[in-house]
Amino acid sequence: MHNHISLETGDSIQHIGELILSTPFILALVSYFVSIFISIRRERPWPLYRTVFWTIGVFCCLTAVAGPLADRAHMDFTVHMAGHLLLGMLGPLLMVLGAPMTLILRALSVQQARKLTRILRSKALGVISNPIITSILNVGGLWILYSTDLFFMMHENIFLHVIVHIHVFLAGYFFTASLIYIDPIAHRTSFLFRSIVLVLALAGHGILSKYIYAYPPNGVPESQAQSGAMLMYYGGDMIDLVLIIILCFQWFKATKPRVTVSPLSV
Amino acid sequence: MFTKNVNSSMKSNYSNRYAYSNRNLWSGFLFGLGFVAFIDETVFHQLLHWHHFYDRSTTSIGLISDGLFHAFSWLATVGALFMVGDLKRRSAWWYMRWQGGVLIGAGGFNLYDGIIQHKLMRIHQIRYNVDILPYDLVWNIAAAIILIIGIIITIHIQNKLKRELHAHA
Numbered sequence: 001m002h003n004h005i006s007l008e009t010g011d012s013i014q015h016i017g018e019l020i021l022s023t024p025f026i027l028a029l030v031s032y033f034v035s036i037f038i039s040i041r042r043e044r045p046w047p048l049y050r051t052v053f054w055t056i057g058v059f060c061c062l063t064a065v066a067g068p069l070a071d072r073a074h075m076d077f078t079v080h081m082a083g084h085l086l087l088g089m090l091g092p093l094l095m096v097l098g099a100p101m102t103l104i105l106r107a108l109s110v111q112q113a114r115k116l117t118r119i120l121r122s123k124a125l126g127v128i129s130n131p132i133i134t135s136i137l138n139v140g141g142l143w144i145l146y147s148t149d150l151f152f153m154m155h156e157n158i159f160l161h162v163i164v165h166i167h168v169f170l171a172g173y174f175f176t177a178s179l180i181y182i183d184p185i186a187h188r189t190s191f192l193f194r195s196i197v198l199v200l201a202l203a204g205h206g207i208l209s210k211y212i213y214a215y216p217p218n219g220v221p222e223s224q225a226q227s228g229a230m231l232m233y234y235g236g237d238m239i240d241l242v243l244i245i246i247l248c249f250q251w252f253k254a255t256k257p258r259v260t261v262s263p264l265s266v
Numbered sequence: 267m268f269t270k271n272v273n274s275s276m277k278s279n280y281s282n283r284y285a286y287s288n289r290n291l292w293s294g295f296l297f298g299l300g301f302v303a304f305i306d307e308t309v310f311h312q313l314l315h316w317h318h319f320y321d322r323s324t325t326s327i328g329l330i331s332d333g334l335f336h337a338f339s340w341l342a343t344v345g346a347l348f349m350v351g352d353l354k355r356r357s358a359w360w361y362m363r364w365q366g367g368v369l370i371g372a373g374g375f376n377l378y379d380g381i382i383q384h385k386l387m388r389i390h391q392i393r394y395n396v397d398i399l400p401y402d403l404v405w406n407i408a409a410a411i412i413l414i415i416g417i418i419i420t421i422h423i424q425n426k427l428k429r430e431l432h433a434h435a
Contacts, residue, residue, distance in 0.1 A: 207333035248348040
């Protein structure tokens with residue numbers, strides 16, 4: 001897709017990029033396990049399935065930013081799209097299911113936890129946990145990436161490459177966290193509102209896939225654009241289906257009819 | 267919503283049915299719409315390969331309509347099934363009311379797909395390299411029949427509901 005002036009310098013720059021992108025994920029994994037350790041020492045056990053979700057989620061993201069898949073993503077658009085699904089959708093979903101905020105609040109001291117809750121309640125976090133904002137950041141960002149020259153430029157410039165990948169992950173994470181409430185969230189919206197926004201975001205993702213199929217980004221051969229677009233469409237469907245099932249299940253639990261024992265009838 | 271469930275075990279199941287008759291109809295409608303979209307994707311796109319992922323003659327409004335309905339159909343299917351679960355746990359499940367909704371949703375969406383999306387927006391045709399007219403006729407007439415049966419069932423149940431409510435009033 002792009003020509004290295006010198007294969008060696010190109011490679012070393014690429015490795016620096018991989019290092020910058022993978023360090024935060026490794027730190028996230030280590031901090032999670034340290035928090036579990038502290039939590040268990042305070043005799044508050046942490047569910048194994050959350051640990052499994054978080055660990056697999058982090059590895060999904062690591063696979064997308066470093067190693068053989070990340071290397072091949074530079075050459076092959078279909079592989080790039082597989083990486084996008086891992087870093088922007090599957091990884092964030094699994095990490096949200098890992099409930100990191102709940103775990104951190106358990107591991108911190110009471111004063112520190114209060115400080116963190118104050119941050120979580122702040123206006124800034126209210127904005128970033130609004131599904132409309134996170135959908136625009138997520139799907140809008142992808143439209144800019146694939147419908148402009150940004151995708152081409154990203155492969156020429158290591159700085160852009162790092163920024164785009166950080167954005168894809170963060171936008172995916174906040175998008176997921178704003179739609180399914182696993183961690184405590186101060187600024188909540190209704191199920192109907194979140195359902196409508198989720199459908200619009202999913203539609204935006206599907207339409208973009210077909211747009212890529214019809215108009216390949218600059219520098220991407222048509223056959224690769226077509227198979228990449230279909231992977232984006234159906235892969236995105238599968239992950240969004242999981243989001244929809246979780247959202248509907250949360251509605252199902254929340255609307256459970258209250259069985260009341262009236263004190264008058266006793 | 268709270269009072270509707272009080273003493274549910276003492277009254278007959280029917281009072282809950284009547285109270286949630288609209289939820290039965292909506293759940294059926296959403297399931298019908300979603301399920302037909304699912305069959306369209308599995309049978310006509312994936313198994314038969316008649317429908318195409320993208321057609322060069324697609325209008326941009328067709329792309330948007332297709333994207334919105336495709337996304338909505340997933341939520342509709344899953345949401346409708348959770349609504350069925352909700353109706354069952356409230357002892358408010360009313361099969362015929364729900365089935366009427368299913369047929370209206372299925373027939374209505376297929377008719378929209380067959381006339382608006384295939385013909386006007388040209389998202390893709392039913393099949394390629396064949397005389398398309400018989401395919402279009404079978405598709406749309408079948409859709410219309412399903413829709414009409416759904417409407418008849420719904421009107422029939424609606425009248426029954428009215429009679430029952432009058433009798434109890």
